[in-house]
Amino acid sequence: MQTEREADFTLDLRGESCPYPVIYTLETLEGMNKGELLQVITDCPGSFRNVPEEAKAHGYTFAQEPVQNGQEYLFYIYA
């Protein structure tokens, strides 16, 4: 699955440890307009699991599957 669309915003969380990646992701999504696309770049291993799971639990949808990029992950989430 590849999105044609470019992200509207990028949340760069590299270097942040848990729980901040989850908190920041949810807060950023909450502040965006519905339908806008957020790109999340994160490198805290704990967040590889809790960011996508919590984004889904909070009712957000993913534009595509998470992308592993070396020691970091990229998430594409619709607000």
Added chain:
Amino acid sequence: MKTIVQSLFTRYWNPYVVLLIAGILSALYFGLTSKVWAVTGEFTRLGGDILLLFGVDISGWQYFDMVHLKGTTWNRPDGWIVWGMFIGALIMVLFSNSFKIRLPKQKRRYVQGLVGGIIAGFGARLALGCNLAAFFTGVPQFSFHSWIFIVATGIGTYFGAKLTKTRWWKGKPSITRGAGKPSAVKKRVIQPYVGGAIALVYTGLIIYFFASGQKFLGLGALFGLFFGILIERGQICFTSAFRDLFLVGRSVMAKAIIVGMAVSSICTIIVISIYDLTPITQIAAMSTFVGGVLFGVGIVMASGCETGMMYRLMEGQVLFLPVFIGNIAGATFLAYAWDHLGVYNVLVKGGAKINLLDSIGPIGAITATLAMLGVLYALTVYREKRYHQKLAIKRGANVHAN
């Protein structure tokens, strides 16, 4: 076969499975050595070692007598539990090619880590155990102090989570318009080879311990390795168990820990009855409660407890260096305060060692423990449900306002 092995080392494992195995292994370790899986006692001894290195006379400190400060960390089984955990976690990190120096962008995190680490180290030792000896391995020993500790840690974590949510504490993330650039990926993968080399050397060391008759050092080194592998692969985070329930209504880790403790309790009572062992009981007193609250606040401030800190440091998360230093400093300060500042007289003296096996018998002890864990599980589920109910109501209100 190759793909199974590969996914074993590149994917994280299910936390339920990991904590189930950890629960069984810790009961087994107790059966073999009459010791429990614990780390902060050794942190206190490390603090003592450092004080001795600087020529401080600690011969009169009661706390160091109590935790049996003898020899060096290299000839203490508890020492090898700690180093084994570090090494096991590191090997897994390297096998999965996930080591990376991760520097916090916000400088405040270093201060938060150090201060939180000190408070958590102090609190854990005041209560005589961290999330292991007073929690995950304390409950299965039927030591009542762990019951107090769990409640107190829950309360501390609640306030810690409140603090985490404040603007000045959490800081601001970097948000930019448009698509940002991910990091460039190195083509050459060398980490698994380094991991393999470390694994070989460490295996040699364990064999040496057993071959030279140092059975307990060998068992410490072996089980430390297992525990390190498990906590890294399962990304086991005791801090998040309570905290994330309060922060974002996340319950996976709490549930997995409770299930792990239930299984471990059953295994331990079997081990105790077969080998006729004496369970390890710590004093339940005011200090357990105060220590538990401090520990709960501290681990949330530091973003990790004494166990979670270990594998995160091995992943290259630099934040956990001040946390580790803080943990040892806090534990050492408690050892000083114990008799020099009257902590023992004020908070500990009035307590008693209470073990459920002695007070209500084996059937009563296991029934009460499983019932307590059941209540804990129900509370966790309730809390998660309530969070999402509130969220739904909030969302509904927003739609109306728009």
